[in-house]
Amino acid sequence: MPSIRDYYSATQLRADRWSALREAAEGLARQSREGRQSQKLMATAEHLLEVLAPVERYWAFPGIHAFEHLRRLLQNGNTDDLSVTVRRIARALTSGAYRRRSIPLTSEEIDNEDYEDEASLAPEARALGRPYFEVLIVDDVSESQERFLRQNLLRMRRVEDPFIYEPVIVPSLEDALIGILFNYNVQAVVVRPGLSLKSRIELPILSQYLTRVSEEEEVDAIEPHEYGPEACRLIEKIRPELDAYLVTDRSAEDIAGLDLGRCRRVFYNQEDFQELHLNILRGVDRRYRSPFFTALKEYSKQPTGVFHAMPISRGKSISRSHWIQDMGAFYGSNIFLAETSxxxxxxxxxxxxxxxxxxxxxxxxxxxxxxxxxxxxxGTSTCNKIVVQSVVRPGDIVLVDRDCHKSHHYGMVLAGASVAYMDSYPLHEHSMYGAVPLREIKHTLLRLKAAGKLDRVRMVLLTNCTFDGIVYNVRRVMEECLAIKKDLIFLWDEAWFGFARFDPTYRQRTAMGVANTLRETLRTKETVEAWEAQQKALEDADEEVWLDTRLVPPPDARVRAYATQSTHKTLTSLRQGSMIHVNDQDFKGEVEQAFHEAYMTHTSTSPNYQIIASLDVGRRQVELEGFEFVQKQIESAMSIRRAVSDNPLLNKYFRVLTAGDMIPEAFRESGVEAYYDPDHGWADTWNMWGQDEFVLDPTRVTLAVGGTGWDGDTFKTKILMDKYGIQINKTSRNTVLFMTNIGTTRSSVAYLIEVMVEIANDLDELLDDASKMERRSFENRVSALVEHVPPLPDFSRFHDAFRHGKDTPEGDIRTAFFLAYNEDNCDYIPTDDSLMQRLEAGEELVSSSFIIPYPPGFPILVPGQVISPEILSFMRALDVSEIHGYRADLGLRVFTKEALKSVKK
Structure with a gap:
């Protein structure tokens, strides 16, 4: 049995310990019936109950009283009843059946051992049940008082209630914080005046949740009269989606001026259980409502005559057809009933x-x-263009992550921006880029400032997180950039990061989370004093000092942040469902009109209502169970890491890339190299996420596959997809990327590990039977993939024809893009040795189009960029089937010398 240190989270520990307890209880029952006693099984069961006892105090099912009942059954030797009860609890926890109905746990209650598995029910059947949640009550009370609270609250439940809940009672503020981070069923917290401060739990895997709070909050310094209000504030900080209710014996005047987070209501020293019950239901219903999805369902029920566009509306063109009935059978009727213009x-x-x-x-x-x-x-491609077009005017300078999504590059063309491309740090050995170092961003801004162009700088555009999982320290980037230009706009492409809002660790590195934090902190006394002191210290400082200093933003800086998110990529939404999030203090006065014009420009006048409805429901889901699903998503990825790292067979051919592999040491101030190490177990990652310049998103597992002799694209297509039916998106020359999501199950993870073991075994057998020459061939392929990897090229520069001065790097990509529309301005040059000789001799050749190898999928050339020998070497070394914008039969498309001379600045 794995030890506690082997588990990444307490929820994994809980699930596995109940499974192990079921096996032990069933073993004890068999031993008893066969007349044998097993001290080992008895000791195992006692140990498992001991480990589970502190864990179960935070959950309503099976509940602490039922748990004590199990202890008594074991102590009394009633192994048959113990086996039946434990089995029903374990099955209900696995299937989620306890969320739909009461689970009988004693022999008197159990009349049928076979009951419906929650997961086996049809969606229609599950939709008929009332959603279940748990209410955390924080009060240090005796057992009889606890029974009084529980019974009085449950007495308020009515048949007509839209939801059903069970209470969980914990004694202290610290237990409340553990509870909301551990128990994903909690949707509301009731803080009562009798709570204490410290938790009495001594299980490290539970108490580690408190480190997330204690790093930033002086919990020990809270005075007794502050326990209730501070609990509400901390709940809002950690899980802002939860509803909090404060029961207090303090006066209204005292409470009114305090920070209570998102406390929904304050009850003044009264036991009004009915009002509390109704408020709890009302608060959950506030998040449960999905206005457009509900409206669409109601519309689909209306009898209507269709005399407008869309023959498919109401399914008429299908139901009357003799040839496409299979389409109606496949999709069902509801989707067509809800289809309308x-x-x-x-x-x-x-x-x-x-x-x-x-x-x-x-x-x-x-x-x-x-x-x-x-x-x-x-899709988010359109979202990116909308934001760029709404905030960027022709001639504005935009600092852009060079290997960002191609929609941003095209957005720059449409907006007429002067683009200053910034290079991410390269990971040459894996043919991928990381992210743009803050020093590079500051250096670019300071160059523009020195050239007198800072007034033209409009926006910084960065990808957070990158496809490969590199996450910026968003707060630090925004603070230090605002210290150089206080009204800078930030566009954070969070296409792969929509889920991050719903985990406390991730949230601190999201655009909207940081924007809200900066709105609170910029005008504090501490910020004012720190900024004034730094201004004096930097008065005569040169650029190097500015680059080496952690800059403080001015108190009057404007918070202007935009985030584009592919909801369909990481949360529940139909394909192409995306969102634009705005947290811009100048949106109303400066941007709103332009934004709506850009929105009108790029949005269809016939949007798909099913996609809109799915965005509405996806929002409902993450507000109510996003925390749970993201926790399970992270746990799935961590399980893959541990399984690969601990398996000697897999280590021969595969390796999970760690933070140390993907983020240079200079950007990892915490010194943490890996989430999991076989020798030391799991790392404490809270400090890393709080201070490092870059962190690695643990939900993405980059697997180095060069040791198999297959390149990433071949491994993806020929092995994973064709042979085993495993789908992935991203590869590089010698890696493949596995992304867990909120739909990933433990069974999916188990299948992936099983497949990897089978592949490793097949390679072992192949090499065992290989001849000397075959072995050498295999070793050469591995060496070519692992050791002889072409270096990644940096952005060279824009040609002088598309620049306004040579002292700063920005270029006019729009002019270059449209200059290439005239074929007479372009020519093709084969990528042979003669081209390399021309480049090395100093000849300037300028790309007239985007050149994007896939994989890795980033543009190595953009219109107007000078082709360097390094870029050509990289292109010639690539062995990928797709290079967008490149014609192998003709070569590189470049501008003629006459065309470059014709450009008017």
């Missing part, structure tokens, strides 16, 4: 929302911490 009848217009779409967007803004949120039905 109408914006009335209870529906709304995406282009000018005033009804349920507007309400759904406002609820999404609340959920994601934005001031405004806008839905998009044609």
């Amino acid at each position: 109408a914006t009335s009848g209870g529906l709304d217009s995406l282009l000018e929302p005033r009804g349920p779409i507007k309400e759904a967007q406002d609820m999404a803004a609340r959920a994601f911490g934005a001031k405004h949120t806008f839905f998009a039905t044609n």
Whole structure:
């Protein structure tokens, strides 16, 4: 049995310990019936109950009283009843059946051992049940008082209630914090005046949750009269989606001026259980509502005559057809009943929302911490173009992550921006880039400032997190950039990071989370004093000092942050469902009109209502169970890490890349190299996420596969997909990327490990039977993939024809892009040795198009960029089948010398 240190989280420990207890109890029952006693099984069961005892205090099912019942059964030797009860608990926990109905746990209650597995129910059947949640009550009370609280609250439940809940009672503020980080069923917290401060739990895997708070909050310094209000504030800080209710005996005047977080209501020293019950239900319903999805369902029930576009509306063109009945059978009727181009009848217009779409967007803004949120039905590529076009004017300078998504590059063309590309740090051995170091961003800004161009700098555009999982220290980037230019706009491409809002560790590195934090901290007395002191210290400092200094933003800096998220990539949404989140203090006065014009430009007048409805429901899901699903997503990825790292067979051919592999030491101030190490177990990652310049998103597992002799693309297509049916997106020359998501199950993880073991075994057998020459061939392939990897090229520069001065790097990509529309301005040059000789001799050849090898998928050339020998070497070394913008039969498309001379600056 794995030890406690082998588990990444307490939820994994809980699930496995119940499974182990079931096996031990069933073994004891068999031994008893066969007349044999097993001291070993008895000791195992006692140990498991001892480990589970502190864990179960934070959960309503099976509940501490039922748990004590198990102890008595074991002590009394009633092994048959123990086996039956433990088996039912373990099955209910695994299937989630306890969320739908009461689970009988004693022999008197159990009349049928076979009951429906929650996971086996059809969605229609599950939808009929009332959603279940748990309420955490914080009060240090006796057992009889606890029984009084529980019974009085449960007496308020009614048949007509839309939800059903069970209470969990914990004694202290620290236990409340553990509870909301551990028990994902909790949707509301009731803080009562009798709570104490410290937890009496001594299980390290539980108490580690407190380190997340104690690093930033002086919990020990809280005075007794502050316990209740501080509990509410900390709950909001850690899990802002939860509802908190404060019961207090302090006066209204005392409470009114305190920071109570998002406390929904204060009850003044009264036992009004009915009012508390109704408020709890009302608070959960506030998040449960999905206005547009509900409106669409209601619309689909209306009898209507269709005399407008869309023959498929109401399914008429399908039901009357003799040839496409299979389409109706495959999709079902509801999707067609809800298909319409109408914006009335209870529906709304995406282009000018005033009804349920507007309400759904406002609820999404609340959920994601934005001031405004806008839905998009044609992907984040469009979202990126909307934001760029709305805030960037022709001639504005934009600092851009060079290996960002291609939609940003095209957005720069459309907006007419002067683009200053910044290079990410390279990972040559794996043919991928990391992220742009803060020093590089500051250096670019300071160069523009020295050249007198800072007033033209409009925006910084960065990808957070990158496809490979590199996450910026968003707060540090925004603070230090604002210290150089106080009204700078930030566009954070969070296409792969939409889930991050719903985990306390991740949230501190999201655009909206940081924007809200900066709004609170910029004007504090501490910030004012720190900025004034730093201004004096930097008065005559040169650039190197500025680069080496942790800059403090001015108190009057403007918080201007935008985030684009592919909801469909990381949360529940139909394909192309995306969101734009805005937290811009100048949005109303400066950007709003332009934003709506850009939104109108890029948004279809016939948006797909099913996508909009899925965005609405996806928001509902993450507000109510995003925390749970993200925790399980992280746990799945950590399980893959541990399984690969601990398996000697897998280590021969595979290796999970760690933070130490993907982030240079200079950017890891914490010194943490890996989430898991076979010799030391799991690392404490809270400090790393709090201070390092870059961190690695643990939900992405980059697997080095060069040791198999297959390149990443071959391993993805020929092995994983064709042979085993495993789908992945991203590869590099010698790696493949496995991304867990909120739909990843433990069974999926087990299958992946099983497949990897089978591949490793097959390679072992192949090499055992190989001849000397075959072995040498295999070793050569591995060496070519692992040791002889072409270095990644940096961005060279824009040609002088597209620059306004040579002292700063920005270039006019729009002019270059449209210059290439005239074929007479372009020529093709084969990528042979003669081209390399011309480049090495100093000839300037300029790309007229985007050149994007896939994989890795980033542009190595953009219109107007000078082709360097390093870029050509990289292209010639690539062995990929796709290079977008490149014609192998003709060569590189470049501008003619005459075309470059014709450019007017």
